[in-house]
Amino acid sequence: MIPSAFEYHAPKSLEEALKLLERHGDEAKLLAGGQSLLPLMKLRLASPRFVIDIGRLRGMNYIREEDGMIAIGALATHADVAASELLAQKCPLLSETAADIGDVQVRNRGTLGGSLAHADPAADYPAAILALDAEIVAATSGGARTIAARDFFVDMLTTQLRPGEILTQVRVPIQKGRTGSAFRKLYQPASGFAIVGVAARLSLGASGKIESAAIGVTGLGPKAFRAEAAEKALLGKKAGEKEFSSAAKLAPRGIEPLSDLHASANYRREMAIVFTRRALETAAARASGKAG
Ligand SMILES: Cc1cc2nc3c(=O)[nH]c(=O)nc-3n(C[C@H](O)[C@H](O)[C@H](O)COP(=O)(O)OP(=O)(O)OC[C@H]3O[C@@H](n4cnc5c(N)ncnc54)[C@H](O)[C@@H]3O)c2cc1C
Numbered sequence: 001m002i003p004s005a006f007e008y009h010a011p012k013s014l015e016e017a018l019k020l021l022e023r024h025g026d027e028a029k030l031l032a033g034g035q036s037l038l039p040l041m042k043l044r045l046a047s048p049r050f051v052i053d054i055g056r057l058r059g060m061n062y063i064r065e066e067d068g069m070i071a072i073g074a075l076a077t078h079a080d081v082a083a084s085e086l087l088a089q090k091c092p093l094l095s096e097t098a099a100d101i102g103d104v105q106v107r108n109r110g111t112l113g114g115s116l117a118h119a120d121p122a123a124d125y126p127a128a129i130l131a132l133d134a135e136i137v138a139a140t141s142g143g144a145r146t147i148a149a150r151d152f153f154v155d156m157l158t159t160q161l162r163p164g165e166i167l168t169q170v171r172v173p174i175q176k177g178r179t180g181s182a183f184r185k186l187y188q189p190a191s192g193f194a195i196v197g198v199a200a201r202l203s204l205g206a207s208g209k210i211e212s213a214a215i216g217v218t219g220l221g222p223k224a225f226r227a228e229a230a231e232k233a234l235l236g237k238k239a240g241e242k243e244f245s246s247a248a249k250l251a252p253r254g255i256e257p258l259s260d261l262h263a264s265a266n267y268r269r270e271m272a273i274v275f276t277r278r279a280l281e282t283a284a285a286r287a288s289g290k291a292g
Contacts, residue, residue, distance in 0.1 A: 001043075002042065003044065006050060007050050009051065009052045011053075011054065017052055017057065020050070024049070027050055028048055028051070029052070032054055032074070032114035033109040035109050054166065055075065057075060059073070060073040060074055060075040061076045063081070063087060064086070068174065069174065070172050073113075074111060074113025074169060074170070075111050075112075075113060076112050077110060078108075078112070079107040090174045091132065091172045092175065092181060093131065093132060093175075094128055094172055096181075096183045097125060097183040097199060100124060100197075101124050102193075106192070112170055113168070117159060119158060120157065122193040122194045122197075122219045123193070123194070123218060124183070124185065124197050124218060126218050127197050127198060127199040129152075129224075130149050130199070130224055130226050131181070131201045131214040132201065132214070133148070133149060133150070134171060134172045135147070135171040136170055137169040138162070138168065139166050150226065156223060178205070178206075178287050179201065180282075180283040180284060181201040181202070181283050181286065182200055182278075182282035183198070183199045183200075183279065184197070185197035185198070185218075185275065186219075186274075188262050194218050195219050195268060195271060196263075196271040196275050197217070198215065198217050198275045199215070199216040199217075200216075202234070202239065202283045202287050209238055210235060210243075211235075214231060217255075219268065220255055220268050227251040229251075230248060230251045230276060231247075234247045234280075239287070244277050245277055248274070248276035248277035249273055
């Protein structure tokens with residue numbers, strides 16, 4: 001449980017961190033909250049020669065309204081996101097998701113940027129980020145680029161981030177009109193990680209019909225994904241139990257479910273259906289003002 005020796009750097013600015021990352025290349029690892037990296041280092045599944053601690057950088061944990069969206073600094077902890085009044089009012093899906101991550105210690109140390117960059121197949125945020133059609137900002141010393149959430153997750157523990165890039169910001173839309181959202185997960189009791197987790201966002205028209213549906217699923221496959229077949233099946237339908245049940249059956253379509261000591265592939269597939277239905281029902285009740 002003791003990591004290999006490494007050289008520790010605590011840069012004072014993002015620019016300094018980017019330069020260190022460029023200089024040390026793939027021999028270096030960024031350290032944010034350490035809740036995923038440190039266990040990997042202790043098990044020697046990761047043995048970086050250089051550890052660049054960005055967790056001490058100031059001014060990167062903001063949550064603020066900016067250009068019609070909510071911008072969140074990569075170092076906002078899960079506890080910051082869960083406690084944000086702004087998110088609770090204007091993008092409640094993200095704060096609800098954060099509140100369900102791990103335990104108090106994990107939420108106080110772990111960061112939004114670290115969770116997304118790590119891309120654990122059982123992590124909670126990816127489902128919400130996908131359902132929100134969020135934007136992710138990645139910086140190098142040469143400038144920054146924006147990556148759509150849909151393009152961000154490539155495979156298990158693999159994202160679109162390039163060597164030398166630091167994830168600096170996540171932007172989520174402000175919830176408008178008759179829109180409701182919900183995050184529901186079946187969690188592994190020891191860690192809180194999702195066996196299956198589903199984030200749903202529904203918008204209803206004046207007649208109560210579904211105008212838009214977005215469903216992000218985590219835990220089922222090697223990476224989080226949008227359940228597109230289920231989303232399409234809901235468009236134009238009335239928001240009702242029968243409609244949600246039949247759409248939820250389409251959520252696992254096209255995904256080869258993971259199987260491990262916590263859950264078999266079949267169990268995960270069935271639970272993805274159950275938790276999609278539950279997330280849709282709650283999102284619809286919230287959209288129509290029938291639930292808190
Ligand atoms: C007991 C336990 C229970 C947990 N339960 C859950 C759970 O229920 N749900 C859940 O979703 N997660 C859970 N986690 C994981 C937790 O949410 C982590 O905090 C998160 O996955 C990683 O965030 P971090 O800030 O700690 O990143 P770190 O561990 O510091 O880094 C993780 C990886 O991301 C890279 N990285 C970090 N920040 C950046 C950045 N800004 N730009 C580019 N690369 C970066 C690092 O180099 C490293 O490779 C749990 C962890 C533990 C230990």
